[in-house]
Amino acid sequence: MKSISVIIITLNESLKIEACLDSVKWTDEIIVIDSGSTDNTVEICKKYTDKVYETDWPGFGPQKNRALSYASCDWVLSIDADEVVTPELKEEIQSALLNETFEIYDIPRLSSFCGRDLHYGGWRPDYVTRLFKNGSASFSNDLVHERLVFETKKGKLKESLTHASIDDLDSMLSKVNAYSTAGTQRIVDKGKQVGLFSALSHGFWIFFRTYFLRLGFLDGKEGFIMAVSAGENTYYRYLKAYYLQKSKP
Template sequence: MLSVIVITKNAALHIDRCLTSVSWVDEIIIVDSGSTDDTLTRCARYTDKIFIHTDWQGFGVQKNRALQYAQSDWVLSLDADEVVTPDLQKAIKTVMQDSRYEAWQIPRLSRYCGRWMRHGGWYPDYVTRLFRRGSAHFSADLVHEKLLVTQGHIGQLTTPLLHYSFENLEEVLQKVNAYSSASAQMQFARGKQGGLSKAILHGLWAFIRTYIIRLGFLDGREGFMLAVSNAEGTYYRYLKLFYCQHHASNTAQPHRHDL
């Protein structure tokens, strides 16, 4: 038996495509963090197992909440903008019978502004998403959470999961802003240091790594656009980190009182 878990918030653009692709599973678990569009109405067409948790503590915490509701022997974690193809469906059904592994990595093929990206570090982009319930949980990271497999071995599939990550530039800009803020908060909590020089140097390196070292230029115009947006996200992350430090420093300064 297989449970699919999906966390959502204002995912009406993608959720039908995602849930249609897994209509064959034994149960679908939705954990929503306060959608204001018709995401929940759309989800209700596929499952009655919809739960609301609006005290957002990060992607990792929210996915662990969804995991707690799963009842099947195996769990597949999906983002609302991901799709399981018929070929991947067959592969998943096959490997769940393989007793050698407790979890499986799946290659992810992502779409950026109308193009499937095969370079720039975006493919095969293995993500561990399929696992036996009880053998893994998600890290408590605010963003870029990881599935932590605590027992058993991890296998690797060859059939890709489709990821409709960025439909247009508006979505790119929104996610760059949101993810750079969340990443800055995580790094601040870990004692990392930001600053203008670090923002410039790390941003430049992100562009070079994406466009040249990881052959992003082979993805044409969108390869260049992706390299720029990666650089922007990195640049703003280090600047936001600096301002987190600056704010904390000012807050910690004792107030002087005139005598």
């Protein structure tokens, strides 16, 4: 069996990190990069691994590359603190490492939103590229919505990561604010002038695509709330970009 490193980045994840860590304790190495948690996230992580590193926050892509730099095993599994590897996925990962048909693998993800598993609106199967041979890939330097960069073909696993995405409306609003702020600079860097109309039009389009074109309405009221939050994320991202552009001389 090839060895496998798990890499996780954290910030105040004490409510979810133990389930995540417990689901990957079968791996050879767990690496955690924490960016200043004020709860007991670090203490929980140290119960599972001695490879816990406390750093600043440079953004998602750079932080995951920091975690990757510590990985010493043959393969790497990158997961988020609010995700869990199911027993079925564990077995499939172990089988993939034995066969080594590909060097990169997508994993489907089943996400929950305010207590309901989402199957529509673009949330299912929601393939994420997370399993790869060490040295075959790295993360983009995007501050948010980072991606894995590689130059080889990838395979797809069938079993899912479970993802406790958003537990309640408070966490939804916090994520809308955090992600819209993180994505603002990308709009500004493109040099495109934006205003209130572009914020409204982009926000409405994301809601329409999520709720209608991607059948988010089939997920009931949670599907509607999720589509609204997706639209709000985009609306505020463009609105923040507008005011950022306006503040520059």
